[in-house]
Amino acid sequence: MSHLEKPTSADHSEALKNRDTSISDLYQESIRKKIFLFGVLFLFLLVLIVYAIAVGYYDMSLPGIIKTLLGFGDGSGNIVIWNIRMPRIVAAIVTGCALGLSGVAMQSLLRNPLASPFTLGVSHGAAFGAAFSIVFLGAGMTAGSTIRMTGVEGLMLKNVYMVTLCAFLGAMIATAVILLLARLKKMSPESIILAGVAMSSLFTSGTILIQYFASEVEIASVVFWTFGDVTRSSWPEIGLLTMVTFAVIVYFVFVRWDLNAVSAGEDTARSLGLDVDRFRLYGMLLAALAASLATALHGVIAFLGLLAPHIGRRLIGADHRFLIPYSCLIGALLLLLADTAGRLIVGSGTLPVGVLTSFMGAPLFLYLLIRGLKR
Amino acid sequence: MILKVNGLEFTYHERPVLKNIGFELKKGQIMAVLGVNGAGKTTLLKCLNRILRLRMGTVFLDEENVKDMSRNHIAKHFAYVPQKYEEEPLTVFDAILLGRRPYIKWEATSHDLRIVEAILYRLDIEYLALRPTNQLSGGEMQKVIIARALAQEPEVLLLDEPTSNLDLKNQLQVMQLVTKAVREHNMAAIVSMHDINLAFRFVDHFLMLREGRVHLLAPREEVTAQDIEKVYGVKVILGDVDQYKIVIPVNENSEGAL
Missing domain, CATH: 3.40.50.300 (P-loop containing nucleotide triphosphate hydrolases)
Incomplete structure (x- = not known):
């Protein structure tokens, strides 16, 4: 039906001809602005990365950093950058990406602006699963082989796949409960979050209970789970997280139009040709997967998955074609910023980044509640 | 059809x-x-x-x-x-463009954009194109939703x-x-x-x-008036004003009526 293409009244097409720019042009200009802003934020992330590499106990000069990154560094420079700072930086970036992505997907799929892995209890479920596998299934921790500055940071997972799997299963329990409640009861967004609160405290209690069965080394790590920390993983683990996160990003980029459709309402999405129930199930599974792996490796990082999409919406609106990459990038930026700040505030470098994201996220959460969830 | x-x-x-x-x-x-x-x-x-x-x-x-x-x-x-x-x-533009979802394979083509543009003009809401939908009045929003439906062709x-x-x-x-x-x-x-x-x-x-x-x-x-009465349970009379047929509920002293 190409008849839609020609405007009805003659003066309209005339008006269109006489104007310098058509609506499509204006629209495409607004799109270019969003891409440009993304580039600016990305540059900012790059600067932050270089800064995060440079600062710390062992001060490094910019030429020194560049040399080391290119593979011509000296011994101590190599160790500081490749074994200490870079893993932490990359871990922060990928974890931030995973949580921001998971948050934006959950908010859209559940049509709930308060949704995120943290507020729905998905992160806590993952932490519980990870702790369970470490203490009971022998996936536990050993003193790390890599050179680290402090004892606790030197812990490494013996069996990262087992921990990941159990974290995913724990996250799945929480996700399944949320999905069931959302589907069966048609609960309000606030009620869903209350269910999330109930589950987080249940899982947290479970995690604490597990500590009674754990050895000292295990306890040290499990305790850290209550507040996320990006210093605990080494390259192979970070590599796994990166691959999974990337795969999930690719999926959600593919279905960006479907996320827009779901955000417009269930009936609308169905009439636009989307199988809403199936999409919601798959989407929530994958969102939970990304969040659970990030949590398995780095603990419960509060509110980041809530924060990143909302900042994204403020910047460029709710179009998921842009909101997905923006949420990933903002999540990465925020977590690296928080981690670097935490590193500088507390000299020893052990202030868990989850504490700082809590300070950023809790006020936003309260603000969203007070504003009354208006879309 | x-x-x-x-x-x-x-x-x-x-x-x-x-x-x-x-x-x-x-x-x-x-x-x-x-x-x-x-x-x-x-x-x-x-x-x-x-x-x-x-x-x-x-x-x-x-x-x-x-x-x-x-x-x-x-x-x-x-x-x-x-x-x-x-x-x-x-x-508004994106909201209407969403109506092209059944046709979009990877990204909206210039054909999709032209269709949206044409509909904007046709419904006289082209001035709203780049406004966020949460800043629209009820009437404007209704037109946007209808515009989206039209974009589905x-x-x-x-x-x-x-x-x-x-x-x-x-x-x-x-x-x-x-x-x-x-x-x-x-x-x-x-x-x-x-x-x-x-x-x-x-x-x-x-x-x-x-x-x-x-x-x-x-x-x-x-x-007929009887049909309307049957369906709504309200007694009405049908009238004509100018060329328009109109329905007027009439007062009746029973509970079921007005």
Whole structure:
């Protein structure tokens, strides 16, 4: 039906001809602005990365950093950058990406602006699963082989796949409960979050209970789970997280139009040709997967998955074609910023980044509640 | 194009909502679905494009059974305008572009953008193009939602009480827009409505639902005061003002009336 293409009244097409720019042009200009802003934020992330590499106990000069990154560094420079700072930086970036992505997907799929892995209890479920596998299934921790500055940071997972799997299963329990409640009861967004609160405290209690069965080394790590920390993983683990996160990003980029459709309402999405129930199930599974792996490796990082999409919406609106990459990038930026700040505030470098994201996220959460969830 | 509905039934939690609904609609025709709250108007619309799963009965679009069509395929033939919408704030342009979802493979093409642009002009809302939808008035938003439905290039337009939340001027504008779109695109439209006077003014065919059944399926001229009384439980008289047929509820001293 190409008849839609020609405007009805003659003066309209005339008006269109006489104007310098058509609506499509204006629209495409607004799109270019969003891409440009993304580039600016990305540059900012790059600067932050270089800064995060440079600062710390062992001060490094910019030429020194560049040399080391290119593979011509000296011994101590190599160790500081490749074994200490870079893993932490990359871990922060990928974890931030995973949580921001998971948050934006959950908010859209559940049509709930308060949704995120943290507020729905998905992160806590993952932490519980990870702790369970470490203490009971022998996936536990050993003193790390890599050179680290402090004892606790030197812990490494013996069996990262087992921990990941159990974290995913724990996250799945929480996700399944949320999905069931959302589907069966048609609960309000606030009620869903209350269910999330109930589950987080249940899982947290479970995690604490597990500590009674754990050895000292295990306890040290499990305790850290209550507040996320990006210093605990080494390259192979970070590599796994990166691959999974990337795969999930690719999926959600593919279905960006479907996320827009779901955000417009269930009936609308169905009439636009989307199988809403199936999409919601798959989407929530994958969102939970990304969040659970990030949590398995780095603990419960509060509110980041809530924060990143909302900042994204403020910047460029709710179009998921842009909101997905923006949420990933903002999540990465925020977590690296928080981690670097935490590193500088507390000299020893052990202030868990989850504490700082809590300070950023809790006020936003309260603000969203007070504003009354208006879309 | 012809839409044929036969023996349609729908049960919600064991409670029958629609019973043996059947009708035909040709292109260029508009049908109003009337009935009291809970009579099954919304359910009927949602059954036609399978937003709700059809249990019994058939819906045929020409020779095609809607039951056998893929969702995406249905979305290219039926567009639905819901009664309530709580959307995330996209720009108006993006909100309408979403109507192209059934056609978009990877990204919107310039063809998609041109269609959206044409619709913006056609509905006289081009000045809203880059405004976020949460800054629109009720009337503007209703037009945007209808514009999205038109962007689907459907053959059948399903509108669920499109005028219920609008002021008088916007009610007229929206109904004019719908009748014009149906005429120009050679579509068919099914509109559930509460305002009988508005229905008399704009719509040629009436489907009146009473307790989930078809009470009356007739052209506008054949609707009588008795039908309206039966369906709504309110005594009315039908009058003519200028060329318009109007319905006036009359006072009666019984409980059931006004």
